[in-house]
Amino acid sequence: ETVLTQSPATLSLSPGERATLSCRASQSVSNYLAWFQQKPGQAPRLLIYDASNRATGIPARFSGSGSGTDFTLTISSLEPEDFAFYYCQQRSDWPPLTFGGGTKVEIK
Amino acid sequence: EVQLLESGGGLVQPGGSLRLSCAASGFTFSSYAMTWVRQAPGKGLEWVSGISGSGSNRYYVDSVKGRFTISRDNSKNTLYLQTNSLKDEDTALYYCAKGIDNWDYWGQGTLVTVSS
Numbered sequence: 001e002t003v004l005t006q007s008p009a010t011l012s013l014s015p016g017e018r019a020t021l022s023c024r025a026s027q028s029v030s031n032y033l034a035w036f037q038q039k040p041g042q043a044p045r046l047l048i049y050d051a052s053n054r055a056t057g058i059p060a061r062f063s064g065s066g067s068g069t070d071f072t073l074t075i076s077s078l079e080p081e082d083f084a085f086y087y088c089q090q091r092s093d094w095p096p097l098t099f100g101g102g103t104k105v106e107i108k
Numbered sequence: 109e110v111q112l113l114e115s116g117g118g119l120v121q122p123g124g125s126l127r128l129s130c131a132a133s134g135f136t137f138s139s140y141a142m143t144w145v146r147q148a149p150g151k152g153l154e155w156v157s158g159i160s161g162s163g164s165n166r167y168y169v170d171s172v173k174g175r176f177t178i179s180r181d182n183s184k185n186t187l188y189l190q191t192n193s194l195k196d197e198d199t200a201l202y203y204c205a206k207g208i209d210n211w212d213y214w215g216q217g218t219l220v221t222v223s224s
Contacts, residue, residue, distance in 0.1 A: 034210055036153070043214035044145075044153060057210055059142055087153055091209040095167040097155040 002027055002093045004100035006086075012108040021103045023088035028068045032092035034066055036099075038082045047086075048073065066083045077107075081106050100106040110134040110213045112204050112212030117218030124194050128218055130187040138162070138182040141208035144189050146200035147217075154200075157189065158208050172198075193220045 003026040013019055033052040036044040046055040048064035061076040075082055088100040116128040144156040158167045159176040165180050177190040187204050199222045205211035
């Protein structure tokens, strides 16, 4: 099973700042990594698939990078609606499909 | 417009059973694999099970193998998850999602609470 480790667990930033979230895989997942955003009381929303491709309707301030075992989600300038939980997920080695433990982006 | 609507959750005693349903609309249901993902209260996301469009291929996380069964009725555009021998640790919000991965559409979830 491929374990995904996200860091930091919590990121405290102000609107307008840049957010950098990390996801590390226990073995190579090539570029088969996605990022999801989840707000309280809502279902997850797909942001990025295959490491760097924005999903439909996702603003350009969200970008993904990386391959192999190290991945990054960057939010170039935080908007108020971006404060949420973020999860990475791999589809390279499955079953099972696995998620990281999540990063909470909170308002500083 | 794609819509996924889960139902069937509730309070059940340990060892009990529930059948979860996910009614789909707005796309050709039989052409897509479908997935169940769960989230325990205050915790992260966990993939539970997936099924191919035809229903011929089914996949499970180890913790539910032998207890949960995923199925679908393409004539009714409905996905199911039969959950048996429920344990405390199965308490979670259960989401259905369109596709085998890269899920771009999700339902709002149905809550399963396992407690005596």
